[in-house]
Amino acid sequence: MTIKSKGYATHSATAELRPFAFERRDPRPQDIVISIAYCGICHSDIHSARNEWGRTSYPFVPGHEIVGRVAAVGKHVTGFKVGDLAGVGCLVDSCRICFSCEAGLEQYCDNGFTGTYGGEDKIGGTPHSMTFGGYSDTITVDQRFVLHIPENLDLASAAPLLCAGITTYSPLKHWNVGPGLRVGVIGLGGLGHMGVKFAHAMGAHVTMITTSPSKGADARKLGADGVLISKDAEAMRHARDSFDFLLNTIPVGHDVDPYMALLKRDATMVIVGSVEPLKRVDGIPLIFRRRSLAGSLIGGLRETQEMLDFCGQHGIVCDIERISIKDVNKAYDRTVRGDVKYRFVIDMATLAS
Known part of the structure; x- marks a missing residue:
């Protein structure tokens, strides 16, 4: 069994992002399913979608600044319940046993972390060999890589905190x-x-x-x-x-x-x-x-949660421009031109239309 999902993907380095149907894995005992509300647009999304770093596999669903609410939890999940605000950043897995992972620095995993998009999906459970990102309506992630979003923050403006x-x-x-x-x-x-x-x-x-x-x-x-x-x-x-x-x-x-x-x-x-x-x-x-x-490269999960808590305490969010997903290709071009203050965030409710 899998979860039917929809999002936007590109199928080549020169193609635009278009609607795309795919599958997420059913939650394992330690997994959390998040109904995605917003996803920020990072310049890394653009580099990757356009294969400017020479390592993109297609079809490709970008997005690693993900926020939403918990839709389901596995029976071994602790610390999250259905309805909680939750976020996912740039990585969804790592080896968990190396010197860096044991230090809470999963971004420096000695064996290579699994990126939220474009990484080899070592967990499986779907027909897709690579991970798909947050330009979509839902995502299934191991609880270790899910973060609490402070309730006092504007949710859309909090999305880019997961990377920027x-x-x-x-x-x-x-x-x-x-x-x-x-x-x-x-x-x-x-x-x-x-x-x-x-x-x-x-x-x-x-x-x-x-x-x-x-x-x-x-x-x-x-x-x-x-x-x-x-x-x-x-x-x-x-x-x-x-x-x-x-x-x-x-x-x-x-x-x-x-x-x-x-x-x-x-x-x-x-x-x-x-x-x-x-x-x-x-x-x-x-x-x-x-x-x-x-x-310096992003942060580990422990430090990312610390950062989010700091933002909650100080009322810090990103300055954003909220867009419909149908405008994502225009947003890419504007981002490349520097025509945004200071981050585009996609409203995933617009996927329904």
């Missing part, structure tokens, strides 16, 4: 961002706007670093204490050696050296946006000031 939220929260927590520290967030998009909100809520002095002077007012509304225009050579020179931490959300390969110069001695810049080769990294700014350049 944890991607920025995790490095800020890992590098102990807090009061008294000067933090720069590079790039004001889906990731950057969450970085500003989190760093501000953690008590840091936050500067938005952007190429666009027009984004200054928005950055301040989000919680930035100041704005640094990276194209302004004099302003960048004046800001050298002044930041304790930089969160770099630029989504493409770029020269990191101008930003490295902004760091104090022993400070760190973390890359979370670019999954492309960096165009230039000079060793001198690192060596002569003992600076660090690091990377």
